[in-house]
Amino acid sequence: VNTTMAVWMGTTMNCAQCHDHKFDPISQEEYFRLFAILNNSQDADRRDESPTLKVMSEQKKEELAAKVEQIQKKIEGIKARNTKDFQPWVDGFAKAAKTIPVGFEKTGENEFSVQLPEGAFEGVSLKTGHHASPEAAFRLDRPDGKPGQDGRHVRITNIVRGGYLHLAEVQVFSGSENLAPKGKASQVSTGFDGPAKYANDGNTNGNYTGKSVSHTAKANDPWWEVDLGKEVPISQIAIWNRTDNGTAARMKKFRIEIFDNAHKPVWKRELS
Structure with a gap:
């Protein structure tokens, strides 16, 4: 001062x-x-040389420039890939939507049945007419809640962090025939002497000591799958859980999926 x-x-x-x-x-x-x-100034009579101005050395400048160039190449590569994929996506919107009118049949006081066309479709549009109540609510359901889908692979996944999947039996019906015993079973891993084949051996006994329950090792979202050999119409899937020692409660939330020949998902449902 x-x-x-x-x-x-x-x-x-x-x-x-x-x-x-x-x-x-x-x-x-x-x-x-x-x-x-x-x-309260930066100097404040401290026992150092502050305030100072840092100057980058030539070596440091070269290292930084090399890193910037490397990152820039990655960005350009991402931009090139995204542009390539983006244009076909945009072109898809240029195609006019094809609508298929469908009729309905009254099956109850407030229930109607609609026969949808075979194959894939993007969405369903419902027009109520001029006399519908503005408070009206509508719900579209599959009549029986069953898959009703062609598929080759059926997968069961226990949605859990660090858990097990054990199944007494999985039945995959095409009409009245259970095709699962003819398929090839696999699972994410095998633990406690419970191979995947135990879950499609035709035996629904849920007691683990009966040597008819599959069992995985501990994993995140452990799964079991059966390959039916070819795509077939799947009308119903039945799952028999392990029943001894209160272990059935381990499957609190699980997912059922159907895949086609290319192992692409065609149907999925989560249950809890």
Whole structure:
């Protein structure tokens, strides 16, 4: 403080450090106000060389430039891939939607049955006419809740973190015939002497000691799957859980999926 005032203001402040002086225009309070300002500066009489200005060396500049170039190449590669995939996606919207009108049959007081066309379709549109109540609500359901889908692979997944999947039997019906025993079973892993084939051996006994229950090792979302050999119409799937020692409760939430020949999903349902 003293040096600053002597150099830049041409006056001394020595006396004001301790007390007001009748011949000094600067009071003790003003002295410490200036002291507070300087004490909160970056310098503040610290025992170092601050404030300093960091200057990057040539070697560091070259390293940074190389990293920037590497990142830029990655960005350009991502942009090139996204542009390639983006255009076909945009072109898909240029095609006019094809609508297929379908009729309905009244099957109850507030229930109607609609026969949808075979094959894949994007959505369902319902027009109510001019006399429908604005509070009306509609729901579209599959009549029996069954798959009704052609498929080759059927997968059961226990949705759990660090858990097991054990199945007494999985039945896959095409009409009245259970095709699962003819299929090839597999699972994410095998634990406790419970191979995958135990779950499609035709035996629904859920007691593990009966040697008819499949069992995986501990895993996240463990799964079991049966390959039916070819795509077939699947009308119903039945799952028999393990029943001994309260272990059935391990399957609190699970997923059933049907895949086609290319192992692409064509039907899925989660149950809990």
